[in-house]
């Protein structure tokens with residue numbers, strides 16, 4: 001496997017971009033057959049290289065659970081491609097729209113058209129899924145696409161570049177290099193749409209750069225996603241599901257439950273149950289192949305700092321395994337860690353954790369939990385556990401988040417018919433399934449005048465015609 005991504009110099013990137021723009025402006029939009037062919041080739045990029053992708057991603061992480069790459073990357077992509085392939089004909093069909101009364105008889109249609117050239121900037125945490133899932137929507141909508149992978153996943157980036165180039169013309173779908181100067185220049189290219197998945201901090205920079213070109217952006221950002229445990233919840237069940245949601249990809253998941261709010265009297269019992277579930281799922285051996293490493297030493301040290309800060313400020317640290325085993329660090333695996341009785345002043349409650357560290361906080365009432373969530377940035381995801389439907393509906397009505405899974409974690413993300421996207425600081429816009437097709441299309445309203453309608457009545461000389469029409473409309477409204 002070639003570990004170093006072949007570099008695409010900045011000048012060459014700009015030339016490729018210009019060539020894509022030219023073709024998108026001078027050639028007819030790709031028809032259904034051409035788009036289905038592109039989706040089939042994208043599927044083949046994944047299917048023909050699955051094992052190589054697993055290994056490349058694992059090399060980037062130090063160790064990435066092969067099963068987790070399957071569950072969260074390749075399976076997701078197959079499901080999205082299958083859905084788009086089946087639905088594309090109906091998505092592409094012009095939609096009939098009712099005509100406003102006074103313009104009858106006439107026809108309205110909403111016609112989807114490709115925007116042109118779409119840019120995708122992706123993070124390292126699910127590098128295959130987060131580069132290609134937006135590309136599925138963009139290609140289905142008939143666009144040309146350029147992908148900029150993360151510099152923290154160089155093995156993956158090199159492999160993606162090679163395998164995409166083997167199946168796509170450079171003016172259909174292109175993967176850039178990962179040099180710093182490419183990242184910065186990329187967001188300044190006048191794309192017809194730009195998708196950025198990554199941190200809120202870099203998202204601001206990307207939105208600023210895109211704004212200078214009036215390039216519309218979809219920002220898929222991060223943040224602190226809460227899990228609320230209602231008094232009516234089955235603690236054992238909630239503990240199992242939260243342990244899984246948190247430890248998948250060792251917590252390096254944008255929608256991982258970042259912290260848990262638990263009724264005060266259940267705090268200790270719940271934390272113990274999560275610890276037991278973590279131990280049951282991932283054991284105590286750092287060499288466990290199911291448990292993924294932290295992406296870099298810098299990220300590892302940041303997590304150590306968060307735990308040390310919480311301990312120093314008086315939180316109780318609970319771990320399913322002995323954390324002083326040097327093999328944790330030598331495998332760059334972070335021992336799963338619960339921070340019991342975390343408080344808002346701790347660093348772990350002030351930044352997105354993005355690792356297998358779970359603060360558990362006591363709440364006095366459901367209203368207290370809702371107020372805690374609402375005092376912070378709007379999260380990317382929210383999880384609610386319990387059996388009391390009225391309490392559930394109250395929490396759903398009173399909080400705003402990118403998405404919600406009730407009585408589990410993560411799964412709203414994997415629904416092909418639902419939009420995926422954040423709100424406020426956790427993002428803007430959405431994709432997946434038809435939502436992606438629409439994001440990457442210009443939905444063009446077209447009004448077809450009929451020879452029978454009396455629109456000429458609106459033209460001058462006005463005389464008393466408009467006054468009569470206004471009277472009629474007032475009467476009918």
Ligand SMILES: NC(=O)c1ccc[n+]([C@@H]2O[C@H](COP(=O)([O-])OP(=O)(O)OC[C@H]3O[C@@H](n4cnc5c(N)ncnc54)[C@H](O)[C@@H]3O)[C@@H](O)[C@H]2O)c1
Nearest residue numbers: 122123124149150183184187198199202205220221222254
């Ligand atoms: N909402 C989602 O769907 C989603 C999914 C995965 C990850 N995330 C978030 O991503 C973050 C982790 O990923 P990360 O560490 O790779 O994020 P990051 O913001 O550091 O980097 C993301 C991408 O932006 C590029 N980049 C960096 N500086 C840039 C600049 N000035 N201009 C243009 N591009 C630039 C990077 O090279 C990388 O490709 C977390 O906050 C996580 O929550 C969100």
